[in-house]
Amino acid sequence: MADAVELMFDLPTATAEYVALDTETNGLSGDRCELTEVGAVLVGGGELHEEWDSLVSVSTPLGRYIQRFTGISQEMVDGAQPPEEVLPRLAAMLRGRVLVAHNARFDVRVLRQAFARAALEWPDPPVICTVQMARRFAPLQRKRGLATLAGALGVEVEEVHRALPDARTCAQVFCALFGRLCANAPTIGDAIALLGARKVRKRPPTVPNRPRNERPHLAALPHEPGVYVFRDADGQPLYVGKSVDLRVRARSHFTSGASWTQRAEHVDHTVTESELGALLLEDRLIKALKPPGNVRGKAEPDGYVYIRCRLDIPFPILEVAREPAAGHAVCVGPVRGRAAAAELVEQLNSLFGLRHCGRTLPRREHPSAYGQMGRCLSPCLHDLDPNVYRERLDAALRLFVGRSGGEALLARVDHQIKEAAAAQRYERAAWLARRRVRLEALLSRLGGVLRAIHTGARLVLAPHPSAAGRFDAIWIAGGRVVDWGAVDGSPLVERSRRAYAQAPPPGRLGGSMPAEAVWEARLVGWWIAANNPPTLELGPRISAEQLDRFLARHGYDGASREWPATRAA
Structure with missing residues (x-):
């Protein structure tokens, strides 16, 4: 049996089967602690499958407080099956699978003790704790109680302090973080090592934790949208990223387990006025620098x-x-x-x-x-x-x-x-x-406007995520970004007329797009479709007055605030 458990550490994280479980007890500590209820949910492929739960009889009467707390009365456990009949079913369900629990150390201790009292062999499955997953993959969520964490991840909680509902919530929390776990840990052994849930018998940690005082200095990063570039000691780029909050996002990489973080010594950044500006700059920097930590630009919304x-x-x-x-x-x-x-x-x-x-x-x-x-x-x-x-x-x-x-x-x-x-x-x-x-x-x-993307030229204002009146200006002609960035005092009318001159003549059937421009056109297209930003159609006689009215209508006061420097296309 020990050999079978050892082999489980080599299973791929994405295809392994998991059992999310929860236990309820009589509320007593140490050797007096007894199992009163157990619930389990089978998880595979990031989805919930069969469920099972059972009350368990106890030898010591339940206290009034624990009955009120869990809703499990003395009459309920009196009519329940003894541990000798319940636990073999649980052992069969755990065999060949990974145990998942919230604050797993408690549940494993309760179950080990119950198996020992019933003179049964504990199956000793690999264990993953969803609290440890939250610490690693949701570091900004400080409160990690099961119901609080589930709410933060968008999981609806209907009932608490009963074994099966809590096991179901634990399974949904696990599924919400499952994609990040698979991305950073290819095998079960790697996952357990990364989370630090228990000592791995065969595999060393894929990415050892790096002491906080050895990380690149991130305090200079602002709480603004923009792009950051991590570099090694020789100044070579390791990873390019974007965020609407540079400091928070850059710090989160050192809890993700990415291998390049061990070599990161410096970080550069550029502030943009919007998420779209950050997306554009990130995409162009990835193409120019080709950092090993980036496979491609950020994923776009589905559909x-x-x-x-x-x-x-x-x-x-x-x-x-x-x-x-x-x-x-x-x-x-x-x-x-x-x-x-x-x-x-x-x-x-x-x-x-x-x-x-x-x-x-x-x-x-x-x-x-x-x-x-x-x-x-x-x-x-x-x-x-x-x-x-x-x-x-x-x-x-x-x-x-x-x-x-x-x-x-x-x-x-x-x-x-x-x-x-x-x-x-x-x-x-x-x-x-x-x-x-x-x-x-x-x-x-x-929804939206069904129009050919090569038609005409447009000025799009991409707003700042939190500050009113701040924008990135994006000029689009022929379906491509021909100019973008914040305005530095140069006449908007000249830039708008240059953009219009690069669009195909009105009424032309078809436009031409180079292959290297397709990804950026798609990136900008779905962002505009998803966010519906302020847009001005440009014509050959666009005037400064039209542009001023357009900007003023959407909250920009050029007289009271100076736009940051332009970033050329």
């Missing part, structure tokens, strides 16, 4: 996608993708909801007779089902003039080369309904009417 069409291939198709297309293309978005975006693409394909198949164009002897219903021009038959197909495609794409593609699409369907009714094609008019209802629902779900 944002683009509707895009590459125009450099024969018979182009509309498709849904997580990022805009490089090269000559029309990209619409980002919009939230892949399923809704995919359905909108299907609706457009049917309305304009576009291809429903994928990028490869199969050769058919007969039209597809869509072709037979008149909803596809069937280029797969290889007898269609590409110019005819392109006219239909251009008509669909031009709906989004403007400020409100959704309204333009509905207006086009309304026009088609009138045409069908005038020609007495009532079945088609009814079909179009049903399509319009569905399209209106889809556009409502997608």
Whole structure:
């Protein structure tokens, strides 16, 4: 059995099975402590599975205080099973799995004592304590009681001081921190060593704790948004990060167990006015410095996608993708909801007779089902003039080369309904009417403005996370960031006109984006879609008065405050 337990230390953290448990006792100390209830929840893959709990009979009557505290009465334990019948079930559940508990030392001591009294062998599983996980991965949460910690992590607590509800809460807390544990500890042995929950028999700690007085001096970092760069003794970059609070975030790295922290000797920082400014600067520094601690830029929110069409291939198709297309293309978005975006693409394909198949164009002897219903021009038959197909495609794409593609699409369907009714094609008019209802629902779900990202130029104000009237100014043209940073007194009108000059001419179908600009365009796109910041559409005759009114409307007083230095694109 000892060999089997030793082998568990080599199990991958991400795929191991865990048992989150909690015990209730008679409230007495030392040898007089007896188990009154045990609850356990099986956890695998970061999700909760089967549950089990049982009351346990005791030899000593329960005191009044512990009965009020736990809600377990003397009558309940009198009718419960003895430990000799309850504990073998728990041992079988723990075998081959990792025990997880909140303040695990107490629960393990209670269970060891109960197993010894019942003359049963303690299975001695590896132990992970959620209090230790909170200290390592949620260092800013000072109060680590189970209910308090669960609330801080967004876990709803319905009942306390009973074994199964507390075990369930412990399991949910463990799942909330599970991703961070897997990222820093590849095996169970590494996880236990990192958390310091118990001595590892085989593996040394992956990253030893570093004394506080040996860390880089972080007191000079401000409580402001920005970017920081950790460097080693030779000045080589180790890690680039961003935060809306530089000092708090930089300190947290020394509780994460990241290997590069042992070599960090210096830290540089640059303050920005906003989270978006920090995201942009971080992304560009990672590309320029290529620090070993960064795999890529920060992760973006899930669910944002683009509707895009590459125009450099024969018979182009509309498709849904997580990022805009490089090269000559029309990209619409980002919009939230892949399923809704995919359905909108299907609706457009049917309305304009576009291809429903994928990028490869199969050769058919007969039209597809869509072709037979008149909803596809069937280029797969290889007898269609590409110019005819392109006219239909251009008509669909031009709906989004403007400020409100959704309204333009509905207006086009309304026009088609009138045409069908005038020609007495009532079945088609009814079909179009049903399509319009569905399209209106889809556009409502997608939200935002459906427009091609290459269209026009915009000035976006990214606000400071806590201070009113402070912004980063971001100039976007052709879907790319062409200038950004805080203003240093240089005329905004000149920078805005330069940005407008870099946008494609109004009405041009398609823009061109270099491959290296795709990630930044996506980064800025989802931040704007998620935060809906103040935005001003730029024109060829943008004036200083327009810009001043725009800034004043959103809380900036140029006369009372000087903007920080500009950071060029």
